Amino acid sequence: MTTETAPPAAKRVPSERTHHGDTVVDEYAWLAAKDDPETIAYLTAENEYTDARTAHLAALREELFEETRRRTRETDLSVPTRKGGYWYYTRTVEGQQYGVQCRRAVRDGETDPPVSADGAPLDGEEVLLDGNLLAEGHDFFSLGAFDVSPDGRWLAYSTDFSGDERFTLRVKDLTTGELLPDEVPDTFYGTAWSTDASVLFYVTVDDAWRPNRVWRHTVGSAAAEDVVVHQEDDERFWVGVELTRSEKFILIDVHSKVTSEVLVIPAGNPTGTPAVIAPRRQGVEYAVEHHGHRFLILHNDGAEDFALAFTSADVPGDWVPLIEHTPGTRLEAVDAFANHLVVSLRTEGLTGLRVLPVGSDDAHDIDFPEPLYSVGLDANPEYRTGQVRLRYSSLITPDSVYDYDLVTRQMVLRKQKPVLPGPDGRPYDPTEYEQHRDWALADDGTRVPISLVCRVGTPRDGSAPCELYGYGSYEASMDPWFSVARLSLLDRGVVFAVAHTRGGGELGRRWYDQGKLLAKKNTFTDFVACARHLVKAGWTASDRLVARGASAGGLLMGAVANLAPDAFTGIVAQVPFVDALTSILDPSLPLTVTEWEEWGNPLEDPEVYAYMKSYTPYENVAAVDYPAILAVTSLNDTRVLYSEPAKWIARLRATAPEGDYLLKTEMGAGHGGPSGRYDAWREEAFINAWILDRIDRA
Structure with missing residues (x-):
């Protein structure tokens, strides 16, 4: 990289806070003032600095963008x-x-x-x-709701033009193409129609951006006449609303990180009072699906990896077991059809689907040929059907849509995402790539899975560069996925790997529990163990290894930068949660209170405070030799505020000034980054060009 341009100087304005007798000085707290022109000027200067420092990569970025574009069937x-x-x-x-x-x-x-x-x-x-x-006329666009009424007449849809995930809800008459005067501002995700399509349910958020209210709207009326159907006052919980596939019930889902409660309203009686399926009990999670005269209950009551039961749809009461708990087989969802149930599950780190014919014990799992893959149900709105739509992919198999016959067990490929010829004019050939499952050994002896993909013949002598991706929070699993843009790295000799650290859900609920709260550091040490293993096994070397993660995975990036800066030559942190302690101490911020059951409550618990302070990236920046760091954020992100990476980069420069730290802020986007597909491709090309530059494959 060039070194001629000096980074912008972030002024240091000491600000103190004291918790549990501990006083912390934050010199960059002023960057949280989004409406301050000085903040915007600083972020703009950072963007200009990043542009100057990466100017030499312009041609490579364009090359990578064109490779993605060339391989993609744009009209499809x-x-x-x-x-x-x-x-x-x-x-x-x-x-x-x-x-x-x-x-x-x-x-x-x-x-x-x-x-x-x-x-x-x-x-x-x-x-x-x-x-x-x-x-048209907007730099950002996102569609929230897209919900056609049961009779096919109305379309409820919502739009966001800033990236802050507050949507304006509208109703379109599909028979005339006209918009109704109905317009509801500041809504959230989730809508549900009544049976006769006269009533639409929707969700709004509170001042902390927590979805807390479900409303009932009569089509053709003013939003001022809408009625609150359910309001959740416990700040640990959020709400959602949906119509069952049978179109018989409106479900109001009330959920915290560890506890849930479901209320139902007959879709044919939308003004009825919501009835509770089962009162909330701390630590018990359950989800509901309607099936005939019963409600199916997927729950963890005495079942760590969840079990399936049912109760009467007429008078909900005791839960009757349907699938008993099996340790190590995590039941994740159940979808009900007239004559079949389909259970989504995972075992030994792989996703799967189990079919249960109604009235028969002849259950079966759907088989798939590859050793690593991801499979799940796609959109299946029809209740009375003999087949289901599923989506399948792997690290080498493009996204594939199948229809599976629930009776004959025949699977028909409806479409595989086309991958057009690359720069050399040759069609994509999956046999030119290979995928592997490897295992690292964590400090405490735990085996941590790693998924890898590379070109066939990639050397195992440590000479290959590698990108190691990680997340490891919220029980989210980083199951194998195909990426067209990734082919540009693989074809340049890069190995792509995913570290399935604790805190994710790859190996069941216990895997998640071992990477949260006062066990959160396992996520970070697992990732470092995976990095060390890749080097030891000859997949790469530390000076050719780049780490990457986003959101909570960005927290992971900041933590491992402090924990093992020698393990990487570069780190990409996207919308990174790197100032976690400051955010989790402020209950007025979006998501904070609902997050306490994930991270702990440092406001009330001194042990949690001390533990979080010991790993939060911003708090633990030290005068050491860090790898090069690229932080990417968005000004309108409501999930992880832009100020977190902005402060982090400023403190890195002040504390370890010899390092190479870049901040790139999207000035008109939200948590997901740019909204248009071409803009998203350019963003990925920017990041991949930076990675290739770090590992000398540019």
């Missing part, structure tokens, strides 16, 4: 999904940033979804919503 059509009398699908058009939501009427005798070989509109297509038209 998703596999249509049937609901009622229509096939619903999304089209993309070359040169356009956003998808076009469409439908086409089902024709007589038509059972298979219609196809379009070249991605052109289907004959008889009806455009429901064009994201490109909605996004």
Whole structure:
């Protein structure tokens, strides 16, 4: 990299806070003032500095962007999904940033979804919503709700033009194409229709951006007339709303990190009083699915990895076991169809699907051929069906959509995401790549899985560069996924690896529990163990290894930078939660109180305070030789505030000034970064160019 440009100087304004007798000085707290012109000027200066420091990578960025674009079929059509009398699908058009939501009427005798070989509109297509038209005049666009009423007449949809995840909800008459005067500002994700489509339920947030209210809106009325159906006052809990697949019940899901409660309203009686399926009990989680005369209950009451039970839909009461708890087999969801249940599960680190015919003991698991893969149900809105739509991929297999016959057990590939020829003109050939499952040994003797992909013939002598990705929080699993942009790294000899650290859900609920609260440091030491193992096993060397993570994975990046700076040549931290202690100490911030059951409550518990202070990246910056660090954030992010990485980079420069630290702030986006697909490709090209530069493969 060039060294001619000096980084912007962040002024140091000491600000003190005291908790549990401990006084902390924060010199960069002023950066949290988003509306202060001085803050914006500083972030702009950081962007200019980053632009100057990476100017030599402009040609490589463009090359990587064009490789992604060239390999992608830009004009394309998703596999249509049937609901009622229509096939619903999304089209993309070359040169356009956003998808076009469409439908086409089902024709007589038509059972298979219609196809379009070249991605052109289907004959008889009806455009429901064009994201490109909605996004005109805006730098950012995101679609929140997209919910067609049971009778197919109304479309409820919501839009966000800043990235702060506060949406404006509208209703469109699909018979005339006209928008109704109904308009509800500041809504959140989640909507549900009544049976007769006269009533729409939606969710709003409180001042801390916690989804806390479910509302009932009568179509054609003013938002001022809407009625609160449920309000959750316990700040640990958030709410959601949905219509069951059977379209018989509205479900109001109330959930904290460790406890849940579900309320139901008959969809045919939308003004009815919500009834509780089972009162909340601390530490007991359950989810509900309607099936005939019963509610299916997926729960962890005495079942660490969850069990499946049912109770009466007429008078909910005792839970009758249906699938007993099996340690090591984590039940994650149940989907009910008229004659079958499909259970989503994971065992030995892999996802799976189990089919249970109603009234029969002939349950079976669906088999898949690869040693590493991800599988899950796709959109399946029809309750009375004999087949299900599923989505499958691996590190070398592009996203694939299958229809599976629940009776004959036959699986039909409807579409595999096209991967067009790369720069050399050759078509994508998965046999030119290989994927592996390896295991690292953590400090406490725990075996930690690693998923890897590389080109066939990649040397195992430590000479190959490697990107190691990690997350490790919230029981989220980083299951193998295919990436077109990643091919540009693999074809340049880079190994891509995922560290499945504790705190994630790859190996069940216990794996998650061993990486949260006062065991959170296991996430960080597991990741370092994976990095050390990759070097020891000859996959790479420390001076050719780049770590990458986002959000809570960004916390992981900051923690391992402090814990083992010698293990990496570079670290990419996207929307990183690197000032976790400051944020979790402030209950007025978005998500803080709901997060206490994940991290602990440092306000009330001195042990939690001391523990978090011992690992939070910002608090533990030291005068050591750090690897190069690229932090990427967004000004309008409400989940991880932009100020966290901004402060972190400023403190790194002040404390360890010999390092190479860059901050890139998207000035008009949210937690997910740029919203348009081309903008997202350019963002990925920027990061990948930086990675290739660090490992001398540019």
